[in-house]
Amino acid sequence: MTVLVTGGAGYIGSHTVLALVEAGESVVVIDNLSTGFSSFVPEGIPLFIGDAGDENLVEGVIRTHGVDAIIHFAGSVIVSESMRDPLGYYRNNTMTSRNLLSAAVTCGVNNFIFSSTAAVYGNPDRTPVPEEAPTRPLSPYGCSKLMTEIMLHDTASANGMNYVALRYFNVAGADPQARIGLATIGATHLLKIAVEAATGQRAQIEVYGTDYPTPDGSCIRDFIHVSDLAQAHVAALAYLRRGGAPVTLNCGYGRGYSVLETIEAVRRVAGRNFAVSTAARRPGDIVAMVADTRRIRATLDWTPRHDDLETIAADALRWERKLLAQRQGFDRQAIPA
Known part of the structure; x- marks a missing residue:
């Protein structure tokens, strides 16, 4: 049995591939490396x-590698970009997913895990927001x-x-061993922008909106460590292989932090x-x-291990420092003798 991971070279996908491999799974990846x-x-x-979304490619991979489950990450994920290019998002997200599902049906793959988003809720009527809340996305990204x-x-x-549809809240952090991260x-x-500022790669960080009806005026988000999210996919796969019924699940910690609180957490860990x-x-x-x-927690055998904002910030910072050191080393090597 092999798991096909689409977008498995990307941020969340690569962490999930790593978690699957460490769990002893056979894995194959499709990624356009965009x-x-x-x-x-x-x-x-x-x-x-x-x-x-290339059905011939996907069907060939499924048949050659004996794929029995698909975890689908491939797609575009930037809300503001989707507002400028909605058709691009409907192509990259919705149409690609349609073709991938078609290939899965053709080849008889009956276990499917989908990378969805809390953006499908729009502005919820209450928080924490349950899965049965109305879906009123505010962006083409959420709609797609x-x-x-x-x-x-x-x-x-x-x-x-x-299938399991996992609605991600705000994914952040990096592999605790700094093997991979957001690059x-x-x-x-x-968090990425904040650690770039903390490492001197940005002159400043912009906060978009400080007049929201929140305690400090900035938006509130439920951050989840990318490694905990990866483990949720491993748990979802085990659930499906046990014969679990189709289900949609929120992926977060159930705790919200404002944008300004998050920036302060990065300042603290960076000193x-x-x-x-x-x-x-x-x-x-x-x-x-907030999720x-x-x-x-009732459906999957999943217990978060990194449920702490400063831990998330520290792992993101460690990875960013590693990236920066690699870039600086490359720049030094590139200087003519």
Whole structure:
């Protein structure tokens, strides 16, 4: 039995591949490397460079490697970018997912784990937000993920497929051993931006909106360590292989931190101050998003190990310092003699 991971060279995908390998799973990866890195795929794991929406490629990989489960990460994830390029997001997220599901049905793959998002909720009526809350996405990114959830539900109902849709809250941090982390240039993740500022790579960090109806005026988010999220996928796979029924689960800790609180956590672990400026609100941003985690804790054999904002910040900082040292070493080597 082999697990096909689409987008397995990317940020969350590579951490999940690492967790699967450490759990003894056979894994194969498809990634177009638009935001991923082949060096993040463990040695010995087959990597097919291509599009997860290429049905011929996917069907060939499934049949050649005896795939019995798919974990689907491949897609675009930046809210603000989706506001500027909605059709790109419907192509990369919704259409790619449709083709991937088609290949899974054709080849008889009955276990499917989908990388969804809390952005499907929009501004929730209450927090913590449960899975049964209304879905009112505010961005094409959230809409594209919700469309895939609907396609997954309908496809599963028609074809006897079992699935887990994991709605991520704010993913952050890096592998605690600093083997892999978030390396995409121009990343928009708050923790990534903050550790770049803490390591002197940014002159300042901008906070978009300080007039929200929250205690300090900035948005509130439920941060989850990327390694804990990876383990949730391993647990979801075990759940499906036990015959678990289709289910949608929130992935968070059930605790919210404001943007300003998060910046202060990075300052503390870095032992360094850095400039912060304020800017206007961004279209598509959600005021407060905190997960109701009762369902995931009751459904999966999953216990978070890194449920602490400073731990998340420290791991992100350790990885960023490693990246910076590698870049500086490369720059020194590139200087002509």
